[in-house]
Amino acid sequence: MSSPINAVVSLDRRQDVAVIVIDSPPVNALSQPVREGVVLALEQALGDPNVRAVVLHCAGRTFCAGADISEFGGELAAPDLNQVLAMMEAASVPIVAALHGTALGGGLELALACHYRIARRGAKVGLPEVNLGLLPGAGGTQRTPRLVGVATAIELIAGGAPVDADRAVEMGLIDRVVEDGDLLEAAIDYARTLVREGAPLRRARDLPVDLSPQEAEAAAQDYRARNPKLFNGFKAPGHILLAIKASADRPFDDGLERERELFNALMASDESAAQRHIFFAERAVSKIPGLAADVRPLDVQKAAVIGAGTMGTGITIALLSAGIAVTLVDRSAEALDKAVARIDRTYKDLVKKGRLTDQKAQTCLDALTPSSDLKAVGQADLIIEAVFERLDLKQAIFKEIDAIARPGAVLASNTSFLDLDAIASVVSRPQDVVGLHFFAPANIMRLLEVVRGAKTSDTVLVTAMALGRRLKKVAVLSGGCDGFIANRVMARRGEAADRLILEGAWPWDVDRVLEVYGFPMGSFAMMDLVGLDVIGWDREGSAGRTVQEILCEAGHWGQKRGAGYYQYGPQGQVEPSKAAVEAIETIRARVSAPQRHRSDAELLNELLDPVVNESARLLDEGIALRASDIDMALVAGYGWPVYHGGPMFWGDTVGLQGVVDRLRARIAAGEAIVLSPLLERYAAEGRRFVRD
Numbered sequence: 018m019s020s021p022i023n024a025v026v027s028l029d030r031r032q033d034v035a036v037i038v039i040d041s042p043p044v045n046a047l048s049q050p051v052r053e054g055v056v057l058a059l060e061q062a063l064g065d066p067n068v069r070a071v072v073l074h075c076a077g078r079t080f081c082a083g084a085d086i087s088e089f090g091g092e093l094a095a096p097d098l099n100q101v102l103a104m105m106e107a108a109s110v111p112i113v114a115a116l117h118g119t120a121l122g123g124g125l126e127l128a129l130a131c132h133y134r135i136a137r138r139g140a141k142v143g144l145p146e147v148n149l150g151l152l153p154g155a156g157g158t159q160r161t162p163r164l165v166g167v168a169t170a171i172e173l174i175a176g177g178a179p180v181d182a183d184r185a186v187e188m189g190l191i192d193r194v195v196e197d198g199d200l201l202e203a204a205i206d207y208a209r210t211l212v213r214e215g216a217p218l219r220r221a222r223d224l225p226v227d228l229s230p231q232e233a234e235a236a237a238q239d240y241r242a243r244n245p246k247l248f249n250g251f252k253a254p255g256h257i258l259l260a261i262k263a264s265a266d267r268p269f270d271d272g273l274e275r276e277r278e279l280f281n282a283l284m285a286s287d288e289s290a291a292q293r294h295i296f297f298a299e300r301a302v303s304k305i306p307g308l309a310a311d312v313r314p315l316d317v318q319k320a321a322v323i324g325a326g327t328m329g330t331g332i333t334i335a336l337l338s339a340g341i342a343v344t345l346v347d348r349s350a351e352a353l354d355k356a357v358a359r360i361d362r363t364y365k366d367l368v369k370k371g372r373l374t375d376q377k378a379q380t381c382l383d384a385l386t387p388s389s390d391l392k393a394v395g396q397a398d399l400i401i402e403a404v405f406e407r408l409d410l411k412q413a414i415f416k417e418i419d420a421i422a423r424p425g426a427v428l429a430s431n432t433s434f435l436d437l438d439a440i441a442s443v444v445s446r447p448q449d450v451v452g453l454h455f456f457a458p459a460n461i462m463r464l465l466e467v468v469r470g471a472k473t474s475d476t477v478l479v480t481a482m483a484l485g486r487r488l489k490k491v492a493v494l495s496g497g498c499d500g501f502i503a504n505r506v507m508a509r510r511g512e513a514a515d516r517l518i519l520e521g522a523w524p525w526d527v528d529r530v531l532e533v534y535g536f537p538m539g540s541f542a543m544m545d546l547v548g549l550d551v552i553g554w555d556r557e558g559s560a561g562r563t564v565q566e567i568l569c570e571a572g573h574w575g576q577k578r579g580a581g582y583y584q585y586g587p588q589g590q591v592e593p594s595k596a597a598v599e600a601i602e603t604i605r606a607r608v609s610a611p612q613r614h615r616s617d618a619e620l621l622n623e624l625l626d627p628v629v630n631e632s633a634r635l636l637d638e639g640i641a642l643r644a645s646d647i648d649m650a651l652v653a654g655y656g657w658p659v660y661h662g663g664p665m666f667w668g669d670t671v672g673l674q675g676v677v678d679r680l681r682a683r684i685a686a687g688e689a690i691v692l693s694p695l696l697e698r699y700a701a702e703g704r705r706f707v708r709d
């Protein structure tokens with residue numbers, strides 16, 4: 018007999034076992050009503066002298082996926098999750114948690130406060146709070162080391178990756194795994210067995226910690242030394258180590274207090290707010306308003322990629338790895354051979370690194386058909402053109418495709434800045450044309466910009482978005498404009514960098530500031546990597562007018578030539594390039610740019626303010642659907658540090674009025690910046706783009 022406790026929790030009686038059921042879709046997050054419902058249900062169950070055990074179970078697709086993240090940032094209403102957990106742990110009859118789906122964060126902490134845990138095979142458990150810039154704040158850092166040992170707890174909590182149920186049993190995190198059958202029945206049986214056998218009420222809080230404080234300190238240091246990147250710019254991993262160490266050097270309740278203190282510090286940090294913003298941005302980005310309710314993505318089994326250059330090859334690998342058969346077409350047999358060799362090498366490397374089994378790699382390779390005949394694209398469900406970035410060339414290819422492709426095939430262009438509508442205008446079916454802007458290397462970078470043409474159909478659009486998910490990428494919808502979202506806003510950073518080096522800063526100053534901020538690479542180092550000759554250098558029209566032109570004319574094309582803005586030694590040494598210094602001094606003298614020393618903070622503002630401004634312009638123009646989409650695109654496509662949340666979040670954090678004031682000062686000094694009216698309005702009204 019099941020009786021509702023409130024809208025999301027009910028209590029079911031199975032003779033001597035009480036079953037508390039949480040039913041709060043979609044993921045049973047521990048919102049206030051859930052916490053309150055569990056307390057009320059527990060009181061009722063424990064107050065009944067006929068109840069000899071309690072099972073905690075969740076309805077729907079998963080056990081609790083954690084605290085309700087949408088409640089974070091404000092005052093949390095009672096009851097506090099720690100109080101709920103203390104009440105469960107103190108219960109006078111055994112409580113068994115029955116886990117399925119994903120028991121994550123506060124969800125796993127809830128289970129750890131139960132006396133025993135049983136899980137369905139395939140269930141995943143973990144403490145991923147670190148990905149939100151947080152630490153487990155409901156006893157996870159104190160109970161986990163007591164159950165699995167300090168070293169394993171560090172891996173689990175600082176790493177944040179969930180483990181499957183079988184591994185969790187090996188670790189000692191859960192007690193039993195059951196096959197797919199009825200988890201609830203198995204949990205009830207287990208609870209009865211525990212009662213029958215007089216099993217103790219195993220309270221994690223009372224278990225000893227396996228390491229002394231000194232040993233725990235050594236384990237923490239060892240972890241930090243092995244994973245330096247995790248700590249770069251991120252606050253949470255360091256706090257996690259402090260909290261876990263506390264489990265080894267003080268009683269449980271004091272440890273809980275320390276955990277709470279560290280959790281609150283993280284919760285109040287900009288880093289965590291940024292990471293939580295990106296969590297929701299990633300989920301919002303796939304939602305396209307205004308589509309018909311019944312629109313469904315097309316089934317893509319076979320694809321064709323036209324152009325076997327760097328992009329086409331990367332796209333082919335991305336498709337093959339997602340289980341899509343690919344015909345790779347190029348008229349040049351040499352280009353095809355090179356591409357096939359690169360694809361082969363990529364899969365061999367993946368096998369060598371243990372990321373793929375031999376068999377899976379072979380399956381991917383078997384699904385590749387190279388061809389030098391464009392007619393081979395005829396049977397594809399999706400055709401992606403990835404030829405050289407020239408409109409006439411792309412239009413010619415699309416005309417040919419139009420005559421060959423089967424009716425209903427999606428015709429995609431991987432253009433990075435050309436007018437998609439101009440490409441679509443040459444075919445008889447512009448509704449089937451969409452932009453798929455991959456970022457190099459296309460098999461690795463997470464961002465995929467889906468470009469909507471004026472006539473792109475809703476079906477084609479959702480097919481492209483679904484393809485992004487299938488390729489394990491973040492698909493961001495963009496309207497048509499020069500550079501689309503990510504490249505357009507970041508072009509402003511590049512212009513600012515070029516100007517700054519003429520006004521007294523050196524490329525390595527600019528790069529240092531960007532790297533300290535958290536970008537994986539500075540602007541000039543990035544240009545050296547890509548090649549100065551391939552980023553907008555017009556060979557025929559070159560006349561030593563810019564630093565880049567001078568460097569290119571002298572053959573300093575970047576890393577591949579051993580010099581560009583930097584000089585690259587044979588042993589991997591990197592130092593400022595003398596040729597770059599000379600070129601910069603030449604142009605500085607020629608344009609008589611005003612020279613001024615800028616602090617690192619000033620440099621950063623001058624580099625990023627224009628990005629915020631351009632993001633606001635793009636939002637105003639409707640190129641991006643929402644401000645958070647821009648942040649998502651920059652985090653996934655340009656390595657914008659997730660703990661700064663992207664340009665819109667950063668603008669909100671440093672203050673939009675400050676951004677506007679600084680930009681106005683630069684306009685007054687003669688710079689050609691078009692200030693966004695939307696940005697000015699938000700600043701004047703004290704509003705923020707994405708930070709509530």
Ligand code: 3HC
Binds near residue numbers: 044119124149
């Ligand atoms: N709180 C609030 N909403 C959540 C949530 C949470 N913990 N987890 C997921 N959601 C929401 C998502 O925003 C999404 O909402 P939408 O449909 O309105 O966009 C919906 O649930 C479904 O989520 P997904 O699209 O991500 O569904 P998937 O099936 O792909 O993934 C999941 C499910 C693996 C549970 C994934 O959502 C996830 O990883 N969630 C976060 C888990 C997490 O980080 N837990 C720790 C929270 S912090 C914490 O517990 C602190 C504690 O220590 C005190």
